Amino acid sequence: MKITIVDLLDQHARARGQEICITDREGSWTYKKIQRASVKIARELRKLGVKKGDRIGLLTTNVIEYPIVVFAAWRIGAAIVPINHKLTWNEVEYVVEHAGINIGVYEADLKVAEGNELNERGWITTREIGNIITTEERSDEEIINDSKAEDLAELLYTSGTTGKPKGCMHTHRNVYMASMLTAAGFQLVGKDKILISMPIWHSSPMNNWLLGGIFVGAHIVLMKEYGPVEFIEYLEKYKITLTFVAPIALLMPINMGVKIDRRKLRNMRLTAYGGGPLGEDMVKVIEKKYGEIGLVQVYGMTETGPNGTALYEWEGKGQEGSVGRSGTPGMEVEVRKRDGEVCSEGEIGEIYIRSPAMMEGYWGDAAATSEVLDEEGWFRTGDIAKIKAGGYIYIMDRAKDMIITGGENVYSKEVEDAIGGYEDVLDVAVVGLEDKNWGETVVAVIVKKKGSGEIEEELRKYVGARLAEYKQPRRYMWAEELPRTPSGKLKKFDIREKIRGGQYETKARV
Numbered sequence: 260m261k262i263t264i265v266d267l268l269d270q271h272a273r274a275r276g277q278e279i280c281i282t283d284r285e286g287s288w289t290y291k292k293i294q295r296a297s298v299k300i301a302r303e304l305r306k307l308g309v310k311k312g313d314r315i316g317l318l319t320t321n322v323i324e325y326p327i328v329v330f331a332a333w334r335i336g337a338a339i340v341p342i343n344h345k346l347t348w349n350e351v352e353y354v355v356e357h358a359g360i361n362i363g364v365y366e367a368d369l370k371v372a373e374g375n376e377l378n379e380r381g382w383i384t385t386r387e388i389g390n391i392i393t394t395e396e397r398s399d400e401e402i403i404n405d406s407k408a409e410d411l412a413e414l415l416y417t418s419g420t421t422g423k424p425k426g427c428m429h430t431h432r433n434v435y436m437a438s439m440l441t442a443a444g445f446q447l448v449g450k451d452k453i454l455i456s457m458p459i460w461h462s463s464p465m466n467n468w469l470l471g472g473i474f475v476g477a478h479i480v481l482m483k484e485y486g487p488v489e490f491i492e493y494l495e496k497y498k499i500t501l502t503f504v505a506p507i508a509l510l511m512p513i514n515m516g517v518k519i520d521r522r523k524l525r526n527m528r529l530t531a532y533g534g535g536p537l538g539e540d541m542v543k544v545i546e547k548k549y550g551e552i553g554l555v556q557v558y559g560m561t562e563t564g565p566n567g568t569a570l571y572e573w574e575g576k577g578q579e580g581s582v583g584r585s586g587t588p589g590m591e592v593e594v595r596k597r598d599g600e601v602c603s604e605g606e607i608g609e610i611y612i613r614s615p616a617m618m619e620g621y622w623g624d625a626a627a628t629s630e631v632l633d634e635e636g637w638f639r640t641g642d643i644a645k646i647k648a649g650g651y652i653y654i655m656d657r658a659k660d661m662i663i664t665g666g667e668n669v670y671s672k673e674v675e676d677a678i679g680g681y682e683d684v685l686d687v688a689v690v691g692l693e694d695k696n697w698g699e700t701v702v703a704v705i706v707k708k709k710g711s712g713e714i715e716e717e718l719r720k721y722v723g724a725r726l727a728e729y730k731q732p733r734r735y736m737w738a739e740e741l742p743r744t745p746s747g748k749l750k751k752f753d754i755r756e757k758i759r760g761g762q763y764e765t766k767a768r769v
Contacts, residue, residue: 263406263431264438264470265333268294271476275449280473282497283323283481290476293327294402296392300331301403303391307381309362311336311405314414316355316363316382318342318372321459321481324385326469327392328364333431334403338411340426341460344369355380358414358426358622364388408432414622415462415561426622427462427561434466436589437564437616441471444569444587445529445555447501449476452526454502456482456490462561463533466616468503487511495523502527503557505534505747510541513548521550529553531569534747536654538676539579558582558654562631562638564616566590568652580676584650590614593637594644594652602646609658610640643670660751662691664699667729671751674732677725678703681718683711688741688749689732692758703732704754704763706740736763 268290271280276291288296309315315332317339319325332339340358342351348371355363363382365372378384406412412431416424429437441447453472457464459481472479480497482489491512493499509532512519530552537545542554554575559567567590568583575581586592591613594602602608613636620628631639641658655661655670662669671689678687686706691699707714715735722731736758742750757763 261408262435263333263404263408263412264435264473265330265404265406265431267474268297268330269402269404271473275476278449278476279478281323281326281479281481283321284483285323288323293330295400296327297330297334298400298403299392299394300327300388301334302400304331304337304362305335307362307383309335309337312411313337313361314340314358316340316342316358316360316365317460318344318351318363318365318369318377318382319385319460320344320366320369320483321455322366322385322483323481324364324388324392325459326479328388333406333412336405336407336410338414340414340416341465342416343458343460344371345458346371348375351375354416354424354426358416406431408435411619413466415465415618417561425624425627427618428620428622429466429564429618433564433616433618434470436614437466437566438470438474440564440566440587440589440614440616441467442474443589444566445471445501445531447471447475447477451475451477451500452480452497453477454480454482454493454497454499456485456493456502456508457504458484462565463503463557463559466564467559467566468501468531487515487517491517491519494527495520498523498526500526501529501531503531503533506532506537506541507747508532509545509549513544519548521548524550524552527552529555531555531557533557533559534744536580536582539577542575542579556582557587560612560638560640562618563590563612563614563640564618566614566616567612568592570651578649578651581647581651581653582644584652586612586614589616592652594646604646604648604650607643607645607655610642610644610652610654611637612640613637657751660690662689662699662701664691664694664697664701664729666698669701669730674701674703674722674726674730677722678705678718678732680725681714681721683708683714684718686741688751688754690751690755690758692734692755700734701730701732702734702736702758704736704738704741704758706738734765736765738763 271290272294279287280290280293281288367384408431412434413429414426556570559565569587570583593611594608596608643655644652660671674689685708688704694700742753
C-alpha cells in the first residue's frame with residue numbers, strides 16, 4: 260500500500276473540492292480549502308526549519324487549526340505528537356522531552372500554557388496559524404506531499420493508567436488502515452455528518468472518526484470542548500448522523516435535566532461509545548431519552564489503532580456490558596489462557612489483538628514493546644475477559660488490576676458493578692492494596708450522589724447480598740471525584756497513590 264490519508268485528502272479536493280470537509284464554531288471549510296490551508300502551513304513549517312522525521316507537538320482543544328496542522332506536518336514528512344491539554348505542565352513537559360518534540364502548536368489561552376514560555380521553545384500559537392491561513396495565496400502553488408506509507412505519522416501517548424505514558428508509534432500505513440477499517444466496520448459514507456465532541460488529540464476521535472470520516476469524504480463537525488448542553492445543541496443543529504463518546508457524555512445531559520428532543524435526533528444512525536461499558540439499565544435510560552440512536556459499544560486501545568471489537572446494536576440486546584464477540588473488519592481477536600490456548604465458552608483469559616492498524620512499537624522503549632508485541636504481531640492488551648454464551652466477550656479486569664486476596668482472584672470490575680448498582684453511588688473504583696495477612700485487600704473508593712446521607716452500613720449489606728465474602732471490600736473510602744483519563748478509564752495507579760497518601764476520607768460526609 261502506497262497511498263496515505265494525505266493522498267486521499269488531495270483526491271477529495273480534486274473530486275469534491277466545494278463540499279464541506281469540516282465545520283467548527285467559526286464556520287465551514289471545504290475539502291479544497293482544507294487542502295490549500297494545509298499546504299500553506301506546510302511551507303511555513305519548512306521555513307521554521309521543520310524537516311522530514313521531526314516531531315511536532317499539538318496542544319489544543321478541538322479547533323480547526325488542529326487538523327490543518329496535522330495535514331501540514333504530514334505533507335513534509337513530519338510526525339505529530341498530540342498532547343492532552345488537561346495535563347499539568349510537568350506532565351506536558353515529560354511528553355515534550357520524551358518525544359523529542361522539535362516545534363509545537365498550542366492554544367495560548369489554555370491554562371497549562373500560561374507562563375510556560377512555549378514561544379521561547381519555538382512553539383507557535385493557533386492564532387498565528389490562523390493568521391497565516393488567511394493571507395493571500397497564489398493559485399499556482401505546488402501541492403506538497405512528501406509522506407510515505409512507512410514514515411512515522413503519529414506518536415500517540417497512552418493514558419498512563421499504570422504509570423508514565425508511553426509513545427505509540429503509528430506509521431502512515433497504520434493510520435490509513437485504522438481509518439479504512441473504521442469506515443468498513445461502521446459503514447461510514449460521504450453523506451455522514453460526524454460530531455467530534457471528545458478531545459481530538461485522543462486516538463479514537465483522531466484516527467477512527469476524524470480520519471475515518473475524511474477517508475470517505477464525510478462532513479466533520481468539531482465541538483471545541485464537550486459540554487452537556489452544547490452536546491445536545493450540536494446533535495440537533497447539525498443533524499448529526501454519527502458520533503463517538505465516553506458513556507458519561509450521554510448520561511450527563513440526562514442527569515442535568517437538559518432538554519432532549521428525540522424528533523431532532525432522528526438522523527442519528529450510530530452512537531459509538533467506549534472507555535467503559537453500559538449496563539442494561541443505563542441503555543434503557545439513554546434510549547428512553549434519546550430514542551433509537553444506534554448504540555454500539557466499541558473496544559480498542561491506542562496501541563491497536565485504536566480499532567478492536569464492537570457490540571453492534573442489532574446484537575446488543577441482552578448482551579449489554581459485552582464488547583462483542585469478534586474483531587471488527589481487519590481485526591483478529593483472541594482470548595487466551597495462560598498456556599496460550601484460546602478460551603472456550605465459560606473460560607477466562609487475556610485479550611490478544613492483531614491487525615494492520617497496530618502500532619510499530621513504543622517510542623524509545625524496545626523492552627516495553629517486546630513485553631506486549633510478539634513476533635507474529637499479536638498485542639497483549641492486559642485486559643482479562645470471560646467468554647460467555649454465544650462467544651460474547653466480557654471484560655473482567657485489567658491484568659494489573661486483578662486483586663489476589665487469600666489466594667483467590669477478585670476482578671475489580673465485578674465488585675465495581677455490584678457497588679455501582681446501589682442507588683446512592685455516583686462513581687466507584689475498586690483496587691487492591693498490600694496486606695501482610697491476605698497478600699492484598701479489597702478497597703472501594705466511592706463518590707456518593709449529592710444529597711445522600713450515611714450509606715456505608717446499608718451499602719455493605721447490599722454488596723454482601725451480591726458478592727462472595729472474599730470479594731467484598733474490607734475498606735470503604737470516600738471521594739469528591741475519581742481521576743479518569745479523557746476516554747473515561749479510571750486511573751487506578753493514581754487512586755492507589757492517593758489512598759497511600761491519605762487523600763481520601765475514611766468516613767463519608769453526610
